[in-house]
Amino acid sequence: MNICVLSCSLHPQSRSYVLARQAEENLEKLGVGVKFFDLREYEMDFCGRPGARNLPVVDELKTEILEASAVLVSVPIYNFYANAVAKNVIELTGRSWIYKVVGFMCAAGGEASYMSIMNIANSLMLDFRCLIVPRFVYALGDAFGNDREPDMFVQDESILDRLNELTEMTVKLAQAVDPVIDDLPERKGRV
Numbered sequence: 001m002n003i004c005v006l007s008c009s010l011h012p013q014s015r016s017y018v019l020a021r022q023a024e025e026n027l028e029k030l031g032v033g034v035k036f037f038d039l040r041e042y043e044m045d046f047c048g049r050p051g052a053r054n055l056p057v058v059d060e061l062k063t064e065i066l067e068a069s070a071v072l073v074s075v076p077i078y079n080f081y082a083n084a085v086a087k088n089v090i091e092l093t094g095r096s097w098i099y100k101v102v103g104f105m106c107a108a109g110g111e112a113s114y115m116s117i118m119n120i121a122n123s124l125m126l127d128f129r130c131l132i133v134p135r136f137v138y139a140l141g142d143a144f145g146n147d148r149e150p151d152m153f154v155q156d157e158s159i160l161d162r163l164n165e166l167t168e169m170t171v172k173l174a175q176a177v178d179p180v181i182d183d184l185p186e187r188k189g190r191v
């Protein structure tokens with residue numbers, strides 16, 4: 001099994017990146033192959049600009065998402081929504097998400113934006129029939145040790161527990177779902 005982790009923040013000392021790296025570590029401990037994409041390292045154009053979908057990086061991401069059993073998306077919450085980078089990457093990679101098991105990790109500034117991930121969850125369910133992991137991680141700044149420093153880490157035990165639950169649940173769901181959806185013609189880009 002192979003799981004993609006997309007880290008969608010472009011902040012140089014990103015908290016959601018730290019969540020994503022912790023999830024990667026958890027998955028590796030569970031014996032799962034992980035493909036980690038730190039989107040700070042990718043030059044992508046906005047979806048809609050001519051040629052934006054034809055960049056090699058988009059092809060690479062599409063292939064990796066298509067081949068993955070699940071995708072974990074780690075996002076900053078901006079304006080009560082996942083940031084524009086996360087939305088853009090979904091717009092660019094489109095149908096590779098069909099029937100994918102998808103889980104979320106969010107870094108936010110306050111508790112009030114707790115449900116902000118639901119817009120993206122809804123659109124993935126409706127547009128691409130994704131199976132959303134019914135357990136997501138939502139962390140504020142005080143969950144991190146050495147916050148916004150290069151050696152930042154997740155220090156809050158409840159967030160670490162939550163990350164364990166997310167990664168374990170994602171693997172279990174992907175194991176259960178893989179044999180079912182592999183037979184569907186919409187998978188693996190067959191239609």
Ligand SMILES: Cc1cc2nc3c(=O)[nH]c(=O)nc-3n(C[C@H](O)[C@H](O)[C@H](O)COP(=O)(O)O)c2cc1C
Nearest residue numbers: 009011014015016076077078079080108109110113
């Ligand atoms: C433009 C902008 C908008 C933001 N909007 C929200 C928001 O609506 N709700 C919230 O809780 N935090 C908001 N924040 C705070 C970020 O979610 C917080 O700084 C988070 O740690 C960012 O994730 P990152 O460290 O991975 O980049 C906003 C920050 C910025 C820069």
